[in-house]
Amino acid sequence: MNAMNEKMTERGLLRFITAGSVDDGKSTLIGRLLFDSKGIFADQLDAMSRSKHKRTVGDTVDLSLLTDGLEAEREQGITIDVAYRYFATPRRKFIIADTPGHEQYTRNMVTGASTADAVIILVDVSKVKLREDGGVDLLIQTKRHSTIAHLLQIEHVIVAVNKMDLVNYDQTVYDRIVKAYQEFAATLGLKDITPIPLSALTGDNVVERSDKMAWYDGPPLIELLESLSVYDESHDAPFRFPVQLVARHNGHEANDFRGYMGRIEAGKVSVGDKLVVQPSGQSATVKDILTFEGSHQSAAVGQSVTLLLNEYLDISRGDLLAGSEQPATLLKNLTADVCWMSDEPLDLRRKYWIKHGTKQTAAKVTAIDTLLDINTQQRHSAEGLKLNDIARIALTVQQPLAADAYDDIRATGAFILIDEVTHQTVAAGMIRLAA
Known part of the structure; x- marks a missing residue:
């Protein structure tokens, strides 16, 4: 390993x-x-x-x-x-x-x-x-x-x-x-x-x-x-593990197997490590780390694994398992840079879906802080966004996101916005600051 x-x-x-x-x-x-x-x-x-x-x-x-x-x-x-x-x-x-x-x-x-x-x-x-x-x-x-x-x-x-x-x-x-x-x-x-x-x-x-x-x-x-x-700088970053799937046995086994499947997006983890479940804040301890090759004592960024915990906790897809010493920041309001990718312009009156890691929740763009001028690299005010515009915006989300600044950890600092009617991706974003 x-x-x-x-x-x-x-x-x-x-x-x-x-x-x-x-x-x-x-x-x-x-x-x-x-x-x-x-x-x-x-x-x-x-x-x-x-x-x-x-x-x-x-x-x-x-x-x-x-x-x-x-x-x-x-x-x-x-x-x-x-x-x-x-x-x-x-x-x-x-x-x-x-x-x-x-x-x-x-x-x-x-x-x-x-x-x-x-x-x-x-x-x-x-x-x-x-x-x-x-x-x-x-x-x-x-x-x-x-x-x-x-x-x-x-x-x-x-x-x-x-x-x-x-x-x-x-x-x-x-x-x-x-x-x-x-x-x-x-x-x-x-x-x-x-x-x-x-x-x-x-x-x-x-x-x-x-x-x-x-x-x-x-x-x-x-x-x-x-x-x-x-x-790979994310190798030395704090541990980040977005839960993709909760794995259970078929109901006929004597032992109650419950594993949390996903890909390690940052850092590393070992058996015995103390973790925190976000956004709930529950504490957990790593009992075992499984792959198709069997059980392992440790795993690192880029590996897809199943984590077993000592505790019985309410954890589901969209939750984040993070290192207890350096957990992610819980955000309901955030500032981000976005590239608008839709032919339909941004509508500040509408709600969108935000997809962050494995979590999806409702979001609303509350303000356009600045629009970036590609030629001069100067930022100026704007009332709307159209196709290919790059801007800094303020967002409010319905459920808190366990996130990091994009400059620190790319995987947990990136997101996309989705049109709730057409289900088309309308923007790609990078979290910069907590608002």
């Missing part, structure tokens, strides 16, 4: 997404990574070469077709939904999320980014505006996706300046774009930023160093991804 915990602390698996504006080359970059790292099979290549939506000239394989799987995506040459792909190198395993660039599909980008360890922000050198004063005007979606990456606390940001072949691999253009992005990132508070020049279409600096950009002394993209340190 100790070996398993160490493995979870420094993971060999990296989850990353590609983000940026329309036609920046996100799907092509992923296709190039898969192709050059031998992450696709011969039958996939054959199917791509015969595709009726083949968008390249001559015999060149259209690598973006590897992730653009929907018929509408292939027809229009754009990404609409989030596409997940898996591949591995001798040094690491990867899960890639190819996210849409169009503003109307920002909600899909939020979905892909919510579990990411790293983000590759692609900047198309042919689309940015190089001003006469030496400055550079970045595209609004580049700024929007960078803002979302910051709000979601994605640890690593790679700025991939793409299509360098279109500017003859000019270092001056690259340096100007990187400087402009770093200045914008400073207003966000993004810290761990690594720039890299490349061409996804030709493969320059993707898997191997390009001799066309000898002035670049860093590693190619794949080596950079392999070297990123992914330390």
Whole structure:
């Protein structure tokens, strides 16, 4: 078990997404990574070469077709939904999320980014505006996706300046774009930023160093991804276990088995640990920890387990088992940042459902504190929210939530709002402060 915990602390698996504006080359970059790292099979290549939506000239394989799987995506040459792909190198395993660039599909980008360890922000050198004063005007979606990456606390940001072949691999253009992005990132508070020049279409600096950009002394993209340190901070956080299901025997057993099933979202637990049941506040002691492999003395974040307690308590789905020394905060009023994901604007007169961990209860938005201007990163007052708006709001919930600030523990600091009539997700939120 100790070996398993160490493995979870420094993971060999990296989850990353590609983000940026329309036609920046996100799907092509992923296709190039898969192709050059031998992450696709011969039958996939054959199917791509015969595709009726083949968008390249001559015999060149259209690598973006590897992730653009929907018929509408292939027809229009754009990404609409989030596409997940898996591949591995001798040094690491990867899960890639190819996210849409169009503003109307920002909600899909939020979905892909919510579990990411790293983000590759692609900047198309042919689309940015190089001003006469030496400055550079970045595209609004580049700024929007960078803002979302910051709000979601994605640890690593790679700025991939793409299509360098279109500017003859000019270092001056690259340096100007990187400087402009770093200045914008400073207003966000993004810290761990690594720039890299490349061409996804030709493969320059993707898997191997390009001799066309000898002035670049860093590693190619794949080596950079392999070297990123992914330390799971939630491993050292206070214990958090949202109860998904109460397991009972079939009624014919002599012993009264009662186990609480779920996934450990933060921290670790051992037999004998003292826990608190939230929101009721009851005390409990861990009697046993079960998995399909049998009984264990301890378990850590990321594992799905069944906990047995010494006490007979009223615990059900939606409750949280937390470490008794550092329990979660019970909130009925809270402040949160949200990305509005619905075509229907926010209606302050309506009630919504809030889904927080395994708990669902009624909620009402009581106020819009500020609306974030993506271009300037300034906040100002607003009377409503529409699709893709990012704002700080005040919420009141019907039943108290056992929650943490998103910056402290992502799993217990995140939530979604659901339309009570259509059952559609209308917003994704991150808890910031107790109101």
